[in-house]
Amino acid sequence: MVNEPSNSANGGARRPWITTVAILLVVLLAVGAYLKLRPRRIRISVVQPALQAVSSSITTNGKIEPIHSFEAHAPLAVTVKKVLIKEGDRVKAGQLLLVLDDSRARSDLALARTRLKTAQAGYSALLAGGSQQQLLVRQADRQKAITDRDAAQRQLSSLERLQQRGAASPDEVAAARDRFSRAQADLAQLDSQVRYSPQDLARSKAEIADAEANIAVAQETIRNSNIRAPFDGTVYYLPARLGAFVNAGELLLQEADLSQMQVRAFVDEPELGRLAVGETTKITWDALPGRTWQGTVTTVPSTVVNRGSRVVGEVLCKFDNSDRLLLPNLNVSVTIIANSKDNALTVPREAVREDAGHSFLYVLQGNRLHRREIKLGISNLTRVEILSGISQNDIIAVHSFSPAPFSDGVEVKIVENPS
Known part of the structure; x- marks a missing residue:
């Protein structure tokens, strides 16, 4: 009974300490929640747009070819x-x-010339009426026909005179006139006879043409x-x-003339729309690292072809090879400068964001980021031209070193080398 008041007093003394600890825990939790949930500044890196030359290029492979x-x-x-x-x-x-060795060709030439002379002689004889023997026979036949006609004419004249004196009958005169008519007809027939047929003439001309063609072939073979x-x-x-x-x-x-060469570059189909005659090309060869040959596009593709697993257009690029180091059929690397511009306003490619087909940057104003839509121009592997939307004096956010992403109006802190 004596110990009960003492225990009650000790319990009452511990209650204020428990209450104090509980209050402190609640405060600490509240502070922790505030610190966790309150907006935090994002650590970022930034750049300023730069005015510089920028070019858009197509890199591919190609093969060296001679032009001439x-x-x-x-x-x-x-x-x-x-x-x-x-x-x-x-x-x-x-x-x-x-x-x-042209001995065979020279033999063929001699034979063709002999055949030509024979064909030409045959053609001339055909036009003249035949061979010499045929001509002699024809001349003899004609002379006989002339003799027969003249004799028939003299006999007819004699009988006509005798008829006038009553010494020849009309029947005798008529018979003489008939013989004279037949003699005239025989002579006319000999004179009108065709000396050669169209088939003979065509055959003779073909023999001449064939011989002349053989001569030309043989002469060309000798020249070659x-x-x-x-x-x-x-x-x-x-x-x-x-x-x-x-x-x-x-x-x-x-x-070949190795001082002026061309490269046949194989450009993938999606890149063909960027090609134009006159564009600058740069050629490199693995066997000579650090050496570059410069040329221009002379021919753009008119069709595409399958090259292994690729669908490509074949582009011809002329270049100077006065040192004659690049030989025909070498495989080289080709860079075609499809577009270029001096003093272009550019930013790093990684600074540009895309959303629903729109390009934009985050521009730093004070200590907050603001989204700004832009229009893009020429780009390469590292830089992209900005045609509108920013000025050279703007500060552009590039990388975030915090878990939170960029967003419009977010508070940020610029850092150079994040830990």
Whole structure:
């Protein structure tokens, strides 16, 4: 009984401490909730728009080709008689490069000329009425017909005089007149006879034409057996070997002017609309890193072709190769400058946002971001031109280093190197 008041007093003394701790916990929770839920400033990086040159380009692969080239092929199955140059030699226009065995062609030429003379003689004889023997026979027949006509005419005249004196009867005169008429008709028939038929004439002309064609072929073969350079250039491929037998049509050599070359670039279909004649091109070759050749687009595609898994248009770009380092058939990298502009107002590509087909930037005003719609121009891999919507003095938000995204009106803090 004596201990009960003491326990009651201790319990009453602990209650104020419990109440105080509870109040402190509530305050701490409230402060924590406030700190967590209140708007926080986003840490960002910013840039100012820059005036600089910007270009839009298309990068692809291509193959080197000569612009002015010449290929020599064997005109017929023949042996290579002389090889007067070696691969890589620079040659002059008209220089003799290869000589082929043309003995067969010369034999064909002689035979064709003989046939031509025979055909021409036959044609002349046909126009004259036949061969010499035929002409002699025809002349003899005509002379006999003339003699018969003249004799019939004299006999008719004599009988007409005798009839006037009563020494010849009318029947005798009529018979003489009939013989004279027949003699005249026989002579006229000989003179009017066709000496040759249209078929004979056509056949004779065809023989002449065939012989002349064979002569032309043989002469062309002989000319082609002496292979000369058609222009100043370089023999960059020479498969022909001295004494080797080559078949008709087989490639003997290739020559080109290596100072002026072109690249056939393979541009993917979606990029074709950006191409235009005159655009600048840059060519690089992996074998010579750091070296660049510059040229221009000369031909844009008129169709597309399948190239492996790609659908491409073939673009021809002319370039200067005066050092002759790029050879035909090399595979190179090609960059086509589709558009370019100096003093363009540009920002980094990552600063530009897209929403529902609209482009915009976040511009810093004071310590808050404000969304501003813009119009884009030329772009490349890192920069994009801004045609309207901002000025050079604006401050543009680029990256956020906080979990919260950019939004219109959000408070921000600029940082350079976030931890």
